[in-house]
Amino acid sequence: MSEKPFPTLVVFDCDGTLVDSQHNVVACMKTTFTAEGLALPDDQSIRGFIGLNLEECVFHLMPEPGDTDLHTRLVSGYKAAFFQHRLQSDHYEPLYPGALDAIHGLADRGVLMAVATGKSLRGLTAVIEQHSLQDYFMSLQTPDHNPGKPHPQMLLRAMSDAGATPAETVMVGDTSFDMMLAGNAGCRAIGVSWGYHADEELLKSGAERVIHHFEDLAAVTFDH
Structure with a gap:
């Protein structure tokens, strides 16, 4: 069996992979649905669609997906709710344990890193600034200028930015959408097990x- 090439590029998902944002996402989604007088989606359903872009996430959670006006209001309402939430003094999206060490370890090996996420660019930038990660990610790919997952464009653009081939690229994520x-x-x-989709879903959708x-990432990534 031929050996895999060592990766030139490791691309991380954000929510559920690098940072634990579920409580903020669930709270803002419920605020948005409440403002429209709608029945609240349950926490598990909301977490299940984290990773998709906002428009798709809202579409799947709506009681009547065909109501385009409601969809527009919910998307706008969520953006406003999350912006207000981010201004609160207790707003925090913590890195998962070991994430920073894993990033430092990859950087020490000379591996390039990027992010491909369903989070908005504004939200992703806020997370990166919050954790002082500005020097580590050479490409930030979001739905602001790309189709949402699982369309390949975000990864293709990250690879283009890095000059990496698909065989030299590893995607790290917590959902079937990432896989x-x-x-x-x-x-x-x-796949990572600490996010929003079960191990079985990750393996079934393509995780090797x-x-x-996080301490296991380097060994798995460079394991031949």
Whole structure:
């Protein structure tokens, strides 16, 4: 069996992979639905669609997906709710344990890093600034200028920015959308178990491995 090339580029998802944002996302989604007088989606349903772009996430949670005016109001309402939430003194999206060490370790190996996320560019930039990660990610791919996951464009653009081939690229994420994104772009896919989709979903949707601690990422990524 031929060896896999060492990766030139590791691309991370954000929510559920690098940062634990579920409480903020769930709270803002419920605020948005309440403002429209709608029945609240349950927490598990909301978490299940984190990773998709906002428009798709809202579409799947709506009681009547065909109501385009309601869809527009919910998307706008969520953006406003999250912006207000981010201004609160207790707003925080913590890095998962071991994330910073894993990023530092990849940087020390000379591996390029990028982010491909369903989060808006404004939200992603806020997370990066909050955790002083500005020097680590050479490409930030969001739905602001790309189709949402699992369309491959975000990964293709990150690879273009890095000058990396699909065989030299690894996608790291917590949802089946991330794994399918990697498959559609021809890249390796590593799932993480601490996010929003079960291990079985990740493996079924294309993960070659699922790790349970960030400390395992380097060994799995460079394992031949």
